[in-house]
Amino acid sequence: MTDMMSETGLLKETPQTTEAVGGMGYSVKRKEDPRFIRGQGEYIDDLVLPGMLWLDIVRSPYAHATIKGIDASEALKIPGVLAVITGADLEKAGLHWMPTLAGDKQMVLPTDTVMYQAQEVAAVVATSRYIAADGVAAVLVDYEPLPVIVDPFKSLEPDAFVLRPDRGPDKANNHIWHWESGDRAGTDTAMEAAEVRVSEDIYIPRIHVASIETCGCIADWNATRGQMTLHMTSQAPHAIRTVLALVSGLPEQNIRVKTHDIGGGFGGKVPVYPGYVLAVVASLTVGKPVKWIEDRSENLQADSFARDYHIHAELGATKAGKITALKVKTVADHGYTDAAADPSKFPAGLFNVITGSYDFDNAFVEVDGVYTNKPPGGVAYRCSFRVTEAVHAIERMVDILAHDIGKDPARLRMENFIQPDQFPYKTPTGWSYDSGDYPRALQKALDMIGYDDLRKEQLEKRAKGELMGIGISSFTEIVGAGPSHDFDILGIKMFDSCEIRVHPTGKVLARIGVQTQGQGHETTFAQIIAEELGFPVADIKIEYGDTDTAPYGLGTYASRSTPVAGAATAIAARKIRDKSRKIAAHLLEASEDDLEWTNGKFSVKGSPDKSKTIQEIAFAAYTNHPAGMEAGLEAVDYYDPPNLTCPFGSYICVVDIDRGTGQVTVRRFVAVDDCGNIINPMIVDGQIHGGLTMGFAPSLYEEISYDELGNNLAGTFMDYLLPTAVETPAWETGKTVTPSPHHPIGAKGVGESATVGAPPAINNAVVDALWHLGVRNIDIPLTPQKIWAILNEKGVTA
């Protein structure tokens, strides 16, 4: 595969442009950083508009309760409190419910019942941040608590009370949807015939992205102009504009969504939260800009969560360890409404990528979505479409199989991998993997970490009673949603876009349909244009996040920016190059066919001194273009990807476990990633470091759990433990390069790979350390309490 890529010119392991141009392959320093390092970023809470008011939210202390009354009279007596908005107010305008991206509906404010702790109950509009908070404290709400369901299995029991009677008598239960993929009968037959069967229950707990900037907005309604400007923390501003137009009835050309700088997203800034809608309603009501900024505790308790998948998996294999079948049954806890942001056809996202990096014929996957008294969602944690859950399950199951049959987990993987010559590979659940070389990535990781020596060390340590484990994860990601035949959100196809304008002086303005939340698009998208057109990166300005100017796009999540908008950028640049060729032919008085393109200029074949640089061509496009040709040098492209892209990698983790405390220490972690051709190696490394840390975090620390009354037990950073620099391992990274054969620049996307790949490596390492004690599975997070209890039960605590 690699040789073929090299021959076709797709493989770009060394830069093709000069360093001064700074195209693909250069670690160009980020163009966005000068403002950030000076404290001059412009995040939503930094923005102050003339006459701006503040909105703060009254939230429910109960997970399920009837609202018997709301008394705002004391709040309204506070000087500076201008209004208190309740569900009854919204009901008059039909705005008390809003649609979710998943086709369910969500309360903006309740009229009679609250469904989870910290749900929005009323909004206070005031002249300052502090007075709004005073108003919230003074609103009296009379609640009558109702029974609570936090366990999705109990929620499915026939006698469970119905959480969502609004769905009507036909749906008098708490089951949201059933989704399945693969061949049930064929898989049952293969499973029955399997010489070895292993099964396990794996729970992937509810977690929260907790970007360091919380969510917020300023809604600015100008009644005279009929213009709504919504400044907000959104990863998908165009989609927000369209949803707002559909829900509010405002004409879409009079809605402008602007994102400014965003302090981390990770998927948590894709959904529409009630706070945004309340600010819009408040601004429409009072005719002034209204700002809403979430507190951290509101963010952790009410915004969309991720995961919460209860997975039962069964793997069939031969005695020698060749996998033959996989069967998976999953219960997905969506809280009180399905507010996931999956593409319409995929209520469980791309969870059926669960066959992973392995070649076998029979797989069947089913998922049931369930309501509980928890916040809505099923959204993202640096992986939007359930790939993390899938990879976790298959990588755990493969490890359990290896341990059960006494085969080294690395060898078992090598023997089951899809081989490089099998790509494009059709999986038993219907996906087509575009490219890969799994044995090469795993072998590189094994070599980097010194696997054989570590296994020897493990045996020596075990003989001394010390607990050391080694865990592997060889994951396949599936990103770049997506091809229009399969992928849409609310009917809008998941294309993405770029518009490039070359100015007469040879400087470039490009606007993209995706957003950046720290990925560095102002730099990397400039590098794509530099690669294609030869303009230096310094001469290219990238804009995004203003729906009045940027071309329509579906936004940044699911690692789709480079696979989709990156492709659009390359194609738009190539359209400009095509027009440039015509202009060059005119200037050089040569035939187009006689021109060749190298290093940012067209030269006449055989006469390299006869040439025109792209800058000269840009000037001519406005001053001396051929007769009959439109002036200007601009292009736009809306890119519909022919397929998804499949980044992959192999990770190896070494852990030591303290027998006295149950503390797990990640001693080493080697990550070999393959994201195809690399635009900016420095930025890719940074994405992998960050992704690994967000894989490490839920493996050892993070979980949003609830008591039986539905109280959130991790609603602040005191209880929801983000890793600090002290715990975070010193990541060791390596790479292989297997370009995507269908992507214009052979890239694949990288933002989420490490978050997807890391948890099973850590989980496998910890179970590996304890396997000889009879431990088969421990669900993440692998907290000291959990591990110590196991050690204590096994009688091996120090």
Place this chain on the structure above:
Amino acid sequence: MTTQHIELTVNGQVREADVEPRLLLVHLLRDVFEMTGTHIGCDTSNCGACTVLVDGESAKSCTMLAVSAEGRSIKTIEGMADGATLHALQQAFWDQHGLQCGFCTPGMIMQASWLLARNPDPTDMEIREGIAGNLCRCTGYVNIVKAIEQAATELRAPASTDAPAEPAAAS
């Protein structure tokens, strides 16, 4: 609304304001003085996005009242660069890709400046412990540690009137 008059120094400039006694220092800086480089990332003093220096000591400005800053000297991210010349820490964070979304960066730089003032030659673990009160969700800390190491090296070099050293290779 009862207010109290305060006078303090911010980045070398004497500033005055009439503030409610409950006003947090971070809101004084951001909302009253319009210096928005100091950020707010939590409500439990865990994240450190609001870190500033108060009389040279690192402080989480979300956990200090503005009135407690009376007569004291505050340094924020806006006071780090000398005109067009970046502070060694700012330059190093840029060189080493020590930031992604940039939201934790001002607090991280202020905390690192406090650390390097106390310990000009920290080990890797001393750096990690020194910034343990500052959360970053994007970088995995690897390049933040590298950036602080680069700045420490540069700040330890003998004082010179020359232009800042050439940045280290970024990759």
